[in-house]
């Protein structure tokens with residue numbers, strides 16, 4: 001492999017000096033002259049008919065500029081997957097969850113807007129609400145959506161190979177259930193947006209989003225505008241984790257208010273509104289049966305899952321497919337079946353969250369692997385190695401592992417954690433456990449059916465020759481994508497990182513599907529490389545003409561032109577460059593021709609040098625229904641070891657250490673890769689240990705703040721040893737692939753396996769509250785007659 | 788009725804008329820355009836709005852502006868000097884302790900307060916020092932490393 005100059009270093013991120021000094025601008029930091037403030041009226045009922053809406057009092061309040069309802073917003077349905085659009089901006093005939101949007105107000109101040117919202121009178125006819133899967137599926141249960149009998153939002157039935165046969169040929173068959181709780185994204189920046197129209201009718205929406213492109217399309221569709229007249233700008237965003245990966249009703253309401261008032265309008269969610277909108281991890285109820293031979297060979301998986309979906313589909317179709325498709329790997333397995341069901345009910349809609357769809361299935365299955373290992377007296381780590389796929393293998397559902405450093409990851413955590421010294425040798429109450437996982441490096445297909453490029457990038461060289469400007473519509477939301485693309489551009493052009501400037505997150509800059517499914521490094525990275533190569537080629541072509549030397553003999557590296565063999569005489573070019581810069585103090589004196597000189601000469605000959613780049617995946621995956629979800633050009637993979645202490649008297653679980661190894665292909669920025677790993681682990685720990693959105697009987701979120709909804713704090717974050725395992729991904733730019741989500745996959749099962757090792761109990765429900773663990777220990781003691 | 792208050796923000800004296808229900812966070816962000824201080828909840832739970840008031844870290848969303856009469860406030864904008872960015876900011880950048888950056892200003896102000904009082908904090912003291920500042924991105928690991936690198 002070529003030695004890299006910039007890639008695979010620990011370069012400082014380009015965005016963090018501004019973030020450290022408070023200069024980075026997030027949406028709520030922006031204000032516009034004459035700006036109005038918007039507020040939403042949301043349903044207090046989980047299920048109710050709207051009989052009438054009276055906005056007259058609100059409209060009369062001094063300072064109110066507009067009050068809008070479904071009369072203004074219309075009845076165009078939107079959502080995430082076009083086939084399952086089931087939302088309107090405002091409820092038309094009925095509300096389906098506490099928080100469903102009914103109306104919005106724009107006023108001169110937020111206080112006035114909120115006061116006006118209180119003055120809107122809505123008459124409801126309360127309908128019976130269903131809040132659980134069981135209630136929603138009961139005969140005669142009230143239906144949320146016409147055309148969805150039994151409130152079934154989606155079902156999936158798949159079989160690969162022959163599961164019955166596989167189980168028949170198994171010596172060990174294990175069936176377990178596993179259930180998590182609804183999670184919240186709990187990003188620290190609440191969603192916000194500003195919408196404004198200019199005098200030519202162009203709408204600019206500045207929003208805290210992960211997906212400017214999809215928001216642009218949704219806004220254009222709902223407002224009935226040309227896509228070319230809608231510009232979506234993403235300023236710095238305080239993270240999203242999947243929840244900000246689709247247009248939200250507030251963004252749409254804000255645009256409609258801006259259209260009606262002809263003024264810029266700003267809207268923000270409060271923290272409890274973030275909980276109300278939800279769109280985070282579903283509650284999954286899995287039943288999985290796994291069969292294996294007594295030598296440990298895995299034979300078959302039979303998988304059933306019920307997803308508690310909430311009131312709308314959101315990402316749910318993709319979720320219910322991902323839940324099945326990301327299970328079998330990273331192990332060799334010929335037979336796998338999946339029956340998945342997503343059910344509507346009168347709670348906020350669930351959507352996508354880091355590790356989309358696949359986290360709890362993995363938590364169940366990776367425990368079963370340990371149970372099998374225990375039954376046959378094998379080290380669970382060895383069992384995994386025995387069944388591990390290899391580079392180039394394809395799963396039974398057609399996912400191709402074009403690079404696969406899984407075994408290296410296992411060996412890395414074995415060594416890093418001291419597994420061989422610890423496993424089976426720890427005192428009661430202390431335990432060690434491991435698990436593996438994998439994840440896509442970008443969805444193989446866009447959310448709407450299209451042949452579109454998934455990413456386009458422009459690299460423009462400044463006319464003085466010194467700087468490369470990179471323009472991408474991709475979304476930096478904290479993961480470090482801006483820096484990764486700047487590094488890729490610099491590496492490709494052969495210039496220092498500080499000579500690259502990058503702007504992103506603006507739909508005027510091109511098409512980019514955004515930050516979801518861990519796609520940007522691979523996909524936008526490819527497009528960036530392509531654009532930089534295009535720009536560089538143009539510079540070298542001009543040089544070749546000017547120097548009458550073959551273009552193949554030239555390259556640019558570290559900011560200088562390199563020639564194969566003897567350098568041709570470039571003194572004329574240098575003289576020309578210097579004449580251009582009479583009076584400047586930085587005339588080149590280097591022995592080598594600089595990139596700056598070459599690029600300036602190229603401009604003089606050809607005008608602005610602009611490179612364009614693009615990427616879309618090659619045709620991927622199987623032909624079966626649902627094959628599109630789960631296919632990806634590449635898969636990241638990881639292994640983790642958790643070490644825990646369980647207080648046998650109280651049930652309190654403490655995580656002492658996590659050792660995490662992840663194969664991210666070639667690491668573009670090592671520090672950022674580690675950051676993604678550590679962040680993933682912390683989110684996994686939160687879900688394993690304490691996160692749970694709790695509802696009352698009326699369907700209201702009870703713990704709608706960051707005090708009662710407990711994410712990991714500095715006090716409970718264990719030591720994490722992050723080990724970056726590099727492979728060379730043939731489908732990735734410079735060999736790179738994902739790290740943002742795959743690293744969460746093993747966290748929960750590794751903890752659960754460690755808890756079993758420590759306390760002898762298998763937990764099949766999250767989170768691991770002391771009470772739940774205590775009860776499990778008591779049950780275990782009774783069963784085994786231990787005092 | 789607005790009330791006139793006097794306070795020092797980043798060593799600049801201010802005389803401002805404020806509504807009695809306005810929080811310090813809103814005064815800083817919306818009236819004085821010191822938007823480096825962030826709000827992640829407005830209810831005192833996240834720490835993104837942390838500023839230093841008379842030497843102690845406070846959640847500025849829980850402090851009423853009128854209560855700051857006569858106080859000395861430090862915000863993230865006040866840390867950099869003519870010599871460049873503050874060593875804490877530098878450490879956060881160099882150690883990769885910043886991802887989305889939304890928690891960062893508050894995290895840095897808590898760190899400053901911690902180090903001002905205790906230049907050589909133990910691991911436990913570091914954890915406690917930033918325990919009021921939630922970060923959903925980093926898993927805190929690199930934040931710990933950044934603060935540890937600043938021990939004198």
Ligand code: FES
Pocket residue numbers: 825826827828829830831832833834835836837846847848849
């Ligand atoms: S905004 Fe003040 S603590 Fe969250």
Ligand code: FES
Pocket residue numbers: 188238239478884885886887888889890891921922923924925
């Ligand atoms: S860096 Fe995103 S919340 Fe801390």
